[in-house]
Amino acid sequence: MATADICLPVILHPSYEDNEPIPLLVNKIFSDHTQLQYAYYDLPFVCPPTGQKHGNSPFGSGHSLSLNLGEILRGDRIMTSDFELVMKQDVGCRALCTREVDRKAVKWGRQLIKDGYVAEWIVDNLPAATSFVTIDRSRKYYSSGFKLGYQDFSPADGLSRIYIHNHFTIVIRWRKAPGKAGDEGRSVILGFEVYPKSIGYENRDEDGCPKDVHAENSHLELFIAPNNKEYEEKYHDSSYIPQLGEDADDGATMKIPYTYSVYFREETSVEWANRWDLFFTDQVDSSMTHWLAIINSLTISGVLGVTVIVIWGRTVQSDAKGRGDYVLEEGKLKKRRSKSPNKEPKKPDEGLLTQDGDGEPLSDDELEDVAGWKLLHADVFRLPAHSGLLAPLVGSGTQLLFVAAGLLILSCLGILNPSFRGGFVTVGFGLFVFAGLFSGYFSARLYKTLGGQNWRSNTVITASLFPGLTFCLIFMLNLFVWAQASSTALPFGTLVGLVALWLLVQVPLVYAGSWFGYVRAEPWQHPTKTSPIPRQIPRQPWYLRGINGVILTGLIPFAVLFIELLFVFKNLWQDKSGYYYVFGFLSVVSTILIVTVSEVTIIATYNQLCAENYHWWWQSFLTGGSSSFWIFAYCIWYYTFKLHITGFVSSLLFFSYSFLACAVYGLLTGTVGFLTAYAFVRRIYRYVCPLLWVLFETWY
Structure with missing residues (x-):
């Protein structure tokens, strides 16, 4: 339930022969600090596709692959590339292109690097991964994508400098294919790792490749020096001169040489069916927290369940036996015998709501049964x-x-x-x-x-x-x-x-x-008939008035869900490169949530009917969906204290999608609450309506 191999089905393994070309696809760039994604080939500072065919591909580079609806909605733009990968053939260095960029492209690239954008490539349906190891070096795990560049501070002048990654070391992890394909010498891919590096112009050969890729080379800063002469003429009467020349349009450019290396390494410790496990290391480590969330949810739901059982016992079992002067015996209504035969019977309308058939005062329970929710039998529907x-x-x-x-x-x-x-x-x-x-x-x-x-x-x-x-x-x-x-x-x-x-x-x-x-x-x-004249509703307690009760009841389902929300939000908004795949835990918590919403709605509806308020239809719907209010409030808190989203459009997308998700959740749980309350009301009045009709017709 917590690991990928439990959830993944057994499917056919795509395998490759030795020296068989492997297509590398480019997709998009994304960042945890913004909701805006961009297609990789839309970037003006990367190598554009040449249109040439590589290997046995029928399409040239730059060809867009057909995508399903989900891929389009998540912003994917998958295209073929000019990278040449051949199974088990290492490449020390190969030049890709030298891209000439202007000031506008440099400015945008610098901003993307500042925002922490990472690129997503794909090989054998695996995303390019940045490899990490734990502190004790006992385990390895992946993070999808690799950074476009990095920002550093120069110790000489203390200024921030931005460097672009222009060399990519690609490592393909493989092993012998299982079954008959392996006997034929075919291999399967287990991992696709990319180690980007920034390498300057020095020490390159005539093809543009660094002479020693693994040496400590100088880094390539993404920067075009300003034209001081032009700036002095443009800002001669101003004390401000832009430092980086971001407003310049003098035709200045810089060249970015792109190269890559390819290495194939055999991996025997991982099976093909488990090749996604390295992306789920954090989720496996947090399994104890998921179990704590389930225990917390079960505790809350259990307490509410006991309350519902008590309510059910009071409203159904006791009422089926009968109260006051009448009892139900074998489906027939009969008058209860008087305990004191020497007393004269009272008139039907004398002391009706305060005394029992013997003229004795009614107990609190008997008075509640007579004057509570039963009085709404002609208005409840x-x-x-x-x-x-x-x-x-x-x-x-x-x-x-x-x-x-x-x-x-x-x-x-x-x-x-x-x-x-x-x-x-x-x-x-x-x-x-x-x-x-x-x-x-x-x-x-x-x-x-x-x-x-x-x-x-x-x-x-x-x-x-x-x-x-x-x-x-x-x-x-x-x-x-x-x-x-x-x-x-x-x-x-x-x-x-x-x-x-x-x-x-x-x-x-x-x-x-x-x-x-x-x-x-x-x-x-409906088990009861509705009278033509509506009953007057008495003044309600403060916790049942209007929106007060709705907001308060929403806290309980939110308490059931909020621990699991931490993981869902982290994968949706912070770790867009990760994959949420502990659906086993989420299914259990969701089931407990539905049960809790039903229990809360039953309790709230019963209290409302006991307060002689028959407007339960909309109230039950709002009570069921009330936890969506707290979830949206949690979204606001999460945005303020956990996220680092910048820009108006990104913030607008966050709050709009959060509102839409909360609306969907509220509509779903509101429906569960309404259907539960509707079934509960019909059930309790079905038990007691024959007794109620006879009692009220006799008394009045």
């Missing part, structure tokens, strides 16, 4: 306000619940794994479109239960409310990202394809589900 919006929200919530459950199950089974690049998002989107059937069905059936007449309009709202608002938000964010020329922006063709899937596939599925839920299925039956 009164139609809520804005019921036309509640049904589509519940329908969308069931759709998201199906998607979340499907993704967790497929991930734990190993079907969704790191080798399936972009698979999590792609499969999730497919499940979301297919789950339109569930969305339409539950929305239409609830709409019919609430007395709705125009089911087609409810279908349109259900099919367009959540997907439409989500698409509008993503489109608006895309405008900002487009302006930054980032690969994070969705191509226009992808947007058109998403709209087509929405309108041509999901909407018909929602319509089919709605037709079955409204036309063919019966509405859910």
